[in-house]
Amino acid sequence: MQRSGIIDLKRPLRVRAKAKAVRTLGPIASGITTGARWYGHRVAIIDAGGPMTYSEVDRASNAVARDWAARGLDEDSTVAVLCRDHRGLVLAMIAAAKLGSRLVLMNTGFSALQFADVALREGVSAVANDAEFDFVQAELPFHISRLGDPADTANAGGADTPVPPPSRQGEFVLLTGGTTGTPKGAPRSVGSAFVSAQFLDRVPLEVGQTVLLCAPLFHGTALSQFIIGLNLGCTIVIHGRFDPARALTQIESHHCDAVVLVPTMLHRLLASPDIDVRDTTSVRIIFTAGAALTPDLGNRAIARFGPVIYNYYGCTETGTATIATPADWLASPGTVGRPPLGIEVGLVDTEGELVTEPDRRGTIHVGNSISFHGYSSGGGKPIAHGLMSTGDVGHWDSSGLLFVDGRDDDMIVSGGENVFPGEIEATLYAHPDIDEAAVAGVADDEFGQRLSAVIVRRNPTLTDDAVRQYIRTELARFKVPRDVIFVNELPRTTTGKIDRRAMAALTAATK
Structure with missing residues (x-):
């Protein structure tokens, strides 16, 4: 963490202030509030509406939080957000944290009935959404408040002074994958600023870099990198609905150091005719997650961008399991790498015993300090040897690198x-x-x-x-x-x- 610059041990008062802010406001809002205090002029986010500095994001989220508080939202409220990736979504996440409210990040692929099912199950008090998703309100009970577009609220000219800090951190809820059926809610809270060491142990993000987020923010892949980027004082380029030509233009225009995407986006990026006319030499990190990265796709990406592939593996419930560095990938294409600092990964066979020898399959289990503690609707993932199952089957190779062979139920x-x-x-x-x-x-x-x-x-x-x-x-x-x-x-x-x-x-x- 010292190496990346996320903390500075020469400035212990700042380390203490950051830790206190995380405990009260959570990892997202604390990154903005401390950033506004320490480097407020620095650009925090860039979306289709242009750049916003850390101070501007802080004040705009204050305005949203004040508006929501006037509508009766507080630490006992649950706010659901259904927005595309743009400043409105960011402001909603920060405003909810400043009020201490519970935040549910909704999937933009939901039907109105799916949205209503999840909203009722999670005990949602109010909904903030883009205008294009107003149709979801038709299935909601009248007692759930409609908050409108957070970006419109921020622009309405209300007071933008800070709200009183909450007495405790409000958790946020990530939903398990899928757009059919009703995904489960996995509540999260982050008690320590030091959990980012898990990523920074394997991925060389640093203070002041520019990060392009192509993966959707309601998903853990982009959200985790967004949180780390904010707390590093990075500039986050919010891509929106994926378009490979626009992504390549953003890389060139903003000299992006890191790109966060899922493999299908990487595939489309490499297939775009614009890749041969855009300057992508600034890219030092391609962080891919959310689905299997095939050896062929990873190798083609390295041939085009150089040794910059960081292949992440984990799930909504367990958090991080392993990350493959470029050196890991070059040694064993297709690998998801090794567990970072402070994480334990084990394979469990059908008899419930740990698998230690190479090339033998077992269900992947993870021990992680940020694993969730059960679905909001009840129940959880199977536990064996003190580790939580991901539901995937994998094997180690002879050098201790992990490979994911597929879903147990696939x-x-x-x-x-x-x-x-x-x-x-x-x-x-x-x-x-x-x-x-x-x-x-x-x-x-x-x-x-x-x-x-x-x-x-x-x-x-x-x-x-x-x-x-x-x-x-x-x-x-x-x-x-x-x-x-x-x-x-x-x-x-x-x-x-x-x-x-x-x-x-x-x-x-x-x-």
Whole structure:
């Protein structure tokens, strides 16, 4: 932390002030309030509306907090926010923390019914949203207040002096992945400013850098880097709805040091014709998370940007598990690396025993000081050996690097053989005529399940027989897909992950 500049041991009063601010305001608002005090003129965020300094963000969030307090919101309130990535979302997160309110970050892919289900389950008192999401209010009970767009509230000319500090930190709730069904809420609070050491142990973010956030802020991938960036006094470029050409323009225009995205965004970035005309030499960190980074995609990114790939693995419930540095990736493409400082990772086999030898699979379990303590609706993740399950299956290699083989519940049993889609997908991505690929299991009378590959072609002459023959030469026979379906694009969630439910429906509909 000293090396990155997030603390300065030569200025112990500042370290003490930062720790106190985190305990009271949480990690987001404390980054803004201390930043406004120490380097208020520095640009904190840049969005489509232009730049805002730390002082400007602090005052604007004060105005929002004062407006919400006048509407009756306080430490006993729960505020749901449904906004695209822009200053309004940032101001809402900070204002809720300044009031000590509980904050629920909603998925912008929700239907009105999904939004209402989550709002009622989480005990939401009030909703702040962009105008484009006003339709969600139709399903909400009348007792839930409508706060409107936080950016409009900040611009309304109200008082922007600080509100009285809350008596304790208000927690924030991240929702588990997926846009079908009702995602679970995972409450979070951060009791210490020192938890950022987990990231900074593996990722060389530093004071004053410029960070481009392409991944959505309601997801833990971008939110974690946003929090660390604010507390480092960085300039955060908020991308908004992803567009590869605009992302490349932002990298060039703002000389971005770091880019935070999910693998599908990295894929689109590399495929953009603008990549050959934009200057991206400023990039020192590409932080990727949220889905599997295939060896082919990671290697192509390194060939284009240099050794700058930092491949993160974790989940909403456990927080960070492992991070692969560029050196880790170059040694073992596809790896998610090693646990950072203060984190323990173990693999647990079907008998409940820890797996220690290489190349043997087990369910990945994590010990992390910021793991959640149960879903807001009750229940939690399985615990073994004092570690929390991620629900993924993985293995160590001989040098102690972790590989994720797939979701435990994604495993396909075909003809008595256990198959994880990830291995086949990674092999398909390496084919020169394949742009994107995903594999699912389809019910089959003979085999129990058969493998179905859904593919976006680079070369329209590629045939299903050629795909099967390719897999047959690369992998075991039982991993060859029976069905090969060519599509224009893969179904994905708003966070860039493959939508497995939509995949199942797509593959079932073809037969």
